[in-house]
Amino acid sequence: MKQIVILCGGLGSRLESQEQNLPKALHEINGKTILEWQIASLGKTKFEILLLIGLEDNYEKFLGIATSLEVQYGHTILLLTENTRAGTAGALKSIESKLGKKFIVLLGDILFDAPVTRLLDTLDRRVLISVWVRETDHPVDSDLVELSPDGKFSNFSKYPHKDLKILNNSFGLTGIYAMRKRFVRSIPESVFIDIPEHLDSLSKKQLKNCRGVVSLHSFRDIGTKERFVTGGEFLSVLERKISSTLVILDRDGTLMRDPIRSKKTFARYNSKIVKKLIKLNSTRSNVVFMLATNQPAIAKGTTSLLKVRDDNKKLQDWLGSKGVHLSGIEVCPHHPEKGFEGEVQELKVECRCRKPNPGMVIDFVKRNSLNPTSIIVFGDSKFDYLLSRKLGCKFEWVRFGNPLLIARNCYSLLRTVVNEKR
Numbered sequence: 098m099k100q101i102v103i104l105c106g107g108l109g110s111r112l113e114s115q116e117q118n119l120p121k122a123l124h125e126i127n128g129k130t131i132l133e134w135q136i137a138s139l140g141k142t143k144f145e146i147l148l149l150i151g152l153e154d155n156y157e158k159f160l161g162i163a164t165s166l167e168v169q170y171g172h173t174i175l176l177l178t179e180n181t182r183a184g185t186a187g188a189l190k191s192i193e194s195k196l197g198k199k200f201i202v203l204l205g206d207i208l209f210d211a212p213v214t215r216l217l218d219t220l221d222r223r224v225l226i227s228v229w230v231r232e233t234d235h236p237v238d239s240d241l242v243e244l245s246p247d248g249k250f251s252n253f254s255k256y257p258h259k260d261l262k263i264l265n266n267s268f269g270l271t272g273i274y275a276m277r278k279r280f281v282r283s284i285p286e287s288v289f290i291d292i293p294e295h296l297d298s299l300s301k302k303q304l305k306n307c308r309g310v311v312s313l314h315s316f317r318d319i320g321t322k323e324r325f326v327t328g329g330e331f332l333s334v335l336e337r338k339i340s341s342t343l344v345i346l347d348r349d350g351t352l353m354r355d356p357i358r359s360k361k362t363f364a365r366y367n368s369k370i371v372k373k374l375i376k377l378n379s380t381r382s383n384v385v386f387m388l389a390t391n392q393p394a395i396a397k398g399t400t401s402l403l404k405v406r407d408d409n410k411k412l413q414d415w416l417g418s419k420g421v422h423l424s425g426i427e428v429c430p431h432h433p434e435k436g437f438e439g440e441v442q443e444l445k446v447e448c449r450c451r452k453p454n455p456g457m458v459i460d461f462v463k464r465n466s467l468n469p470t471s472i473i474v475f476g477d478s479k480f481d482y483l484l485s486r487k488l489g490c491k492f493e494w495v496r497f498g499n500p501l502l503i504a505r506n507c508y509s510l511l512r513t514v515v516n517e518k519r
Contacts, residue, residue, distance in 0.1 A: 098173070099214060100197045101144045104185050105132065105159075105205025106151025120151065121319060122205035123158055126328040131319055132159075134208055134332065136166050142214050146174045147195060149188050153178045184291040189276075190284045197278065202292075204272035204318075208328060210335045210468050211314035216275040219310050219489040225280040226296075227489070230309040231316065232449075232459060233269030240293040241267040242309050246453055247517050248487045250304040255297040266449065268309060271316045310489035311455045313343070313462045313469050335468075341383045343469035344374070345458060345484070346423075347476035348390035350502065351495045353412055357394050366415050367497045370475065374421045377473075385467060387425045388413075389457045391480065393432035398439030402430055424465065427457035453483035478506050479513040486517075 105122035122132040129137075136146075150159045156178060163174045177192055189202065199220055201213050211229060219227040233239050241263050243252040254263045270293060283303075284295055296307065315338070317331045318324060349355035354365040378384045388409065394400040405428060413423050429450040432440075450456035462469065472490035474481055477497065485492035494510065496503045 098143055098145045099217065100147065100200040101139070101213070102147045102149060102189065102192070102196070102200060102202045103132070103135065103205050104149050104188055104202065106149055106155070106179060106182070106188060107205070120155055120158070120205065123162070124319070124325065126208075126319070126325070127332055130162060131206060131208065131328075132162060133166065135203065135205070136170055136172070138209055138211075138213075139170070139172075140212060140214070143170075144172045146172050147177055147192060148174055149177050149179070149192065151179055151182065151188075182289065184289045184294070186284045186290045186292045186295045187288060189281050189292075190286060193278070193281050196281060199275065199277050202274040202276055206319045207272040208317040208319060208331060208335070209271070209273065209314060210338060211271075211273065211312055211316070212470050213273060215471070215489065216273065216310060219308060220275050220277060221308070223306055224308045225277050225283075225306045227275040227308045227310055229271040229273045229312045229314075229316075230268035231271055231312050231314075236264045236267060236269065239269035240296075241269060242296075243267045244309045244311075244487065246483045247513070248308055248310065248483075248489070250296075250307040250309060253296050253299070253304060253307075255293045266447070268311060271312060272318060273316075308489075309487075311459070311487050313455075313459060313467070313472070313488070315468075334466075338466045338468040339383065340468045340470050341385045342377075342381045343458075343462070343467065343472045344377065344384060344386045345472065345474045346374075346386060346388050347452075347474075347478070347481050347495070348388055348409070348412065350477035350498050350506065351475055351481075352388070352416070353408075354498045355502070356408060357399065365498075366412065367495070368419075370495055370497070371416070371419045371421055373493075375419070378421070381471075385424050385465070385469075386416075386421060387427065387458070387461050388423055389427045389429075389452065389461075389484075391429050391452050393430075393451075395430035396432035396441050396444035397437040398441055399437075402428070405430075425461045427461050429457060452480040453487055455484060455487055458484075458488065477503070479510045482510055482513060 105120050107121055123130050159176055167174050179191055216227055238256055240256050241254050242250055245251040319328050352367055392405050395402050409426050431444050431446055431448040431451050433447050435445050472488055474485040475493045475495055477495050482492050
């Protein structure tokens with residue numbers, strides 16, 4: 098049975114509630130406590146839930162609701178208390194003997210629609226902790242992480258930030274983690290310490306054992322009175338989102354021959370991949386196909402956005418005639434390196450959308466109000482593979498087009514995989 102620790106030992110003082118010392122997890126939104134909303138969001142998977150409720154004074158407040166949730170959802174719920182308040186990391190340290198080899202950790206004041214069990218799958222052999230991260234519109238007052246191309250931590254900064262450079266191209270924590278027990282062993286004993294504070298204390302070498310998974314889901318921290326007031330509206334938004342299997346398709350070398358590298362004057366499409374996509378559509382419910390393509394030739398000045406859009410429309414029509422319907426097409430026209438004759442200066446930038454950055458996918462998901470329960474990336478290069486790593490999802494390698502280009506992409510991809518495992 099999978100294990101999840103829910104940290105709900107706070108006293109809810111920032112909510113300015115009329116009921117003194119009522120933990121945030123027991124405050125009601127739309128007729129249910131935050132804890133009930135969290136348990137309902139866990140899906141059909143049965144968990145052993147370690148409910149870390151803080152001081153002994155909170156025990157009776159949680160007992161009745163925990164018993165009811167056990168009956169309703171079939172989970173095993175164990176109530177655990179602390180002798181003294183120790184922070185979120187210190188609380189985990191206090192129950193180290195009860196933890197399994199790997200488990201989920203969830204802060205008790207988070208509303209979400211993310212399938213938390215998927216985060217457990219991202220704990221590779223060397224990864225001690227996987228953290229769901231997201232683009233944030235308030236980076237100044239958020240704990241932030243910078244990710245390497247393969248999704249590992251390259252830098253972490255706890256709020257308040259000493260170096261403001263981290264505000265660029267960084268992601269905020271969501272309050273949901275997958276951990277190995279070895280990570281808890283590294284937490285110092287008998288001190289008050291939170292999880293972000295412990296992450297901030299890690300060395301550069303230790304950070305390489307931490308992984309950030311960019312989430313395409315929605316989260317709301319009910320940590321203040323203002324956020325609590327908007328919690329009901331947030332839950333209404335979650336109810337309107339569409340659960341789906343999201344399939345992210347690369348274009349050149351995957352769905353069609355690269356028109357820039359090809360000597361052919363006509364477009365050549367990949368008929369073999371269509372069979373896979375049709376089968377996928379028939380075996381899963383509500384499959385959504387999107388195209389995400391880097392087109393640096395636009396920035397280099399060797400093609401135009403109009404030409405790319407025309408090629409995309411022809412490809413979309415061809416796929417549709419075969420029974421594969423694209424719900425959206427996302428194009429990154431940027432390229433960071435300068436020095437090309439005829440290049441477009443305003444497009445020579447470091448952007449959030451050029452794969453392996455997930456910006457194109459994030460924008461598509463938000464625009465279409467999706468809640469991806471699973472994600473698959475189809476591609477032919479290391480950029481597509483690294484995108485799948487950042488999203489913590491499955492990758493399908495596609496071999497199509499020029500044999501020399503396939504061989505080069507294969508070699509580049511293998512080098513990337515080998516370097517990750519070192």
